[in-house]
Amino acid sequence: MTINEIQDEIIEEFGFFEDWMEKYGYIIDLGKNLPLIDAQYKDEEHQIKGCQSQVWLQADMEEDRVRFTADSDAVITKGIIALLIRVFDNQKAADIAHADLYFIDKIGLKEHLSPTRSNGLLSMVKQMKYYGLALSAR
Amino acid sequence: MNGKPMAFLDSAASSQKPEQVLEALDHYYRTQNANVHRGVYALSQIATDAFESSRRTVQQFINAGSEREVIFVRGTTEGINLVASSFGRTFFKAGSEILITGMEHHSNIVPWQLIAEQTGAVLKVVPVTDSGEIELDVYASMLSEKTALVAAVHVSNALGTVNPVEAMIRLAHEQDIPVLLDGAQAVPHMKVDVQALDADFYVFSAHKMLGPTGFGILYGKEKWLDKMPPYHGGGEMIKEVTFEKTTFNELPFKFEAGTPDISGAVAMEAAIRYLEAIGMDQVMRREQELLEYGTEKLLAIDGIRMYGTAPHKAGVMSFLLEGVHPFDLGTLLDKMGIAVRTGHHCTQPLMARFGIPGTVRASLGIYNNEADLDQLTEGVIRAATMLR
Structure with a gap:
């Protein structure tokens, strides 16, 4: 699936939720079930500092695809990370670098990517795209 | 908010404002707006009167000894920076100690670190107990002839602890050490009498006590303020300017360079009146x-x-x-x-x-x-x- 196909799929899924409670309940579940990042990557080098919550992000190339793993100390942040990874993981580097990330806004989670939220997510998206750019230049 | 009735429980960050404060702002801009201490015309005099009336109200509210001891600043942060810069440059030397507590807001840490770097002074920190208090005997043991200033929070913004500031000031004064109190979280919630406390400096913000943002008060004892050089240069704070030498205005204007926040002062007075009406x-x-x-x-x-x-x-x-x-x-x-x-x-x-x-x-x-x-x-x- 392309990045946009996955985004549209997520938007459709979130369309079924009646209220914020169900939506956040789902995000929290995603957060709790996010595959663990390898412990060696939970270091200073892979850390994205936010005032409110911390994020760790690690990227690797697997043939022509970028593979991401990530973690956060806050479970809602982690749930949104799970969605971001679902969109960007196993995609081509150049596609990640040039992606238009619209699903966050469409599913009503825009505030989590606000620069003032200070939860590390915005920096994480930038970092994922940066990896895409750097790896596509190889 | 978010479709629910709102429970606003963040007044320690900034309080909501009563109608009277909004009306004061509106009234000032509609009927009193002119620069202060400048014009010969009636409107400027009206603005000046409103501005200086606020200073008297603040003076009475905190029981300062005189209006000359009430400096209008942008807020607690600026007030502390003013003292750190002006008092610090005058009285700190290499090896001087600035004593703070472990529960200070960054605003009462960083300004001291900056001036310490310039003067060679060092920061000492009174430890905080598990219950979020400081112990007076530990505090007392950290005071010495090297201590140039105690800068402590009156009420902790993160824990709510009300520090034993009367005793802290008394202990410091026994060794002639001046004390600055960060009163940002105290003045909105309790009666503060700077003379009864005998604080040398006391700083607080308007926006946490029903008043406008960007306005605050630095109270300082005249004996210190007189010995301190101006913090900012510009209009208002001067007596006479030539290219060779400038002489400075008297207190409090020496520390109030530039056009002040006149509407802020007027709205602050309304906030104080509102609080006083409740008591x-x-x-x-x-x-x-x-x-x-x-x-x-x-x-x-x-x-x-x-x-x-x-x-x-x-x-x-x-x-x-x-x-x-x-x-x-x-x-x-x-x-x-x-x-x-x-x-x-x-x-x-x-x-x-x-x-x-x-x-x-x-x-x-x-x-x-x-x-x-x-x-x-x-x-x-x-x-x-x-x-x-």
Whole structure:
């Protein structure tokens, strides 16, 4: 699936939720079930500092695809990370670098990517795209 | 907010404003607007009178010895920076010690670090106990002939602890050490008498006490202010300027360079009048009632831990829920229309002392009621079931 196909799929899924409670309940579940990042990557080098919550992000190339793993100390942040990874993981580097990330806004989670939220997510998206750019230049 | 009735529990960050304060701002700009201390025309005199009337009201409100000791600044942060820069440059030398506590806001840490770097002074920190207090004997043992200034928070923004400032000042004065108090979280919630305290400097912000943003007060004893050089240069603060030499205006204008925040001063006066009409004793009584009510309700929740359990506290409840990140809890509370602050509250060293990333902080204002606290505790319980 392309990045946009996955985004549209997520938007459709979130369309079924009646209220914020169900939506956040789902995000929290995603957060709790996010595959663990390898412990060696939970270091200073892979850390994205936010005032409110911390994020760790690690990227690797697997043939022509970028593979991401990530973690956060806050479970809602982690749930949104799970969605971001679902969109960007196993995609081509150049596609990640040039992606238009619209699903966050469409599913009503825009505030989590606000620069003032200070939860590390915005920096994480930038970092994922940066990896895409750097790896596509190889 | 978010489709729910709102429980605003973040007054320690900034309070809401009563009608009277908004009216004062509106009235000033519609009918009194002119620069102060300048024009010969009547309107400028009206603006000046309103501006200086505010200074008298502040003076009486905190019982300062004279209007000359009331400096208008942008807020607590600027007030502390002014003293750090001006007092520090004059009185700190290499090896001087600045004594602060472990529960200071970054605003009462960083300005001292900056001036310490320039003067060779060093920062000493009175440790905080598990209950979020300082011990007077430990504090006393840290005072010495090297101590050039004590700079301490009156009421902790992160824990709510009311520090024993009368005793702290008395102990410092026994060794002729001046004391600056950060009163940002004290003045909105209790009667503060700077002369009874015998504080050398006392700083607070308007926006936390029903007043406008960007306005605050630095109280300083005249004997110190007279010996301190100006902080900013410009208009208003001068007596005479030639290219060779400038002589400075007298107090308080020496420290008020440029066109001041006139509307801020006018609105601050309205805020003080509003608080005085209620009475600061009544404000404190009511907030203590709510603090007790909220603390009891929160403590009944399974797995809750309070940070700041001093017997003498102002209206701040800082807490964590076992196994739950404060950011997650704050996010869900927001969805339920409950405004609390999450994070380190600009007190990173204090959070490090407790070994936590931050807390969830509910703080009170005079407009809060029991229903707000019911909404908070119900919200915490609901969030807990979702997050655990």
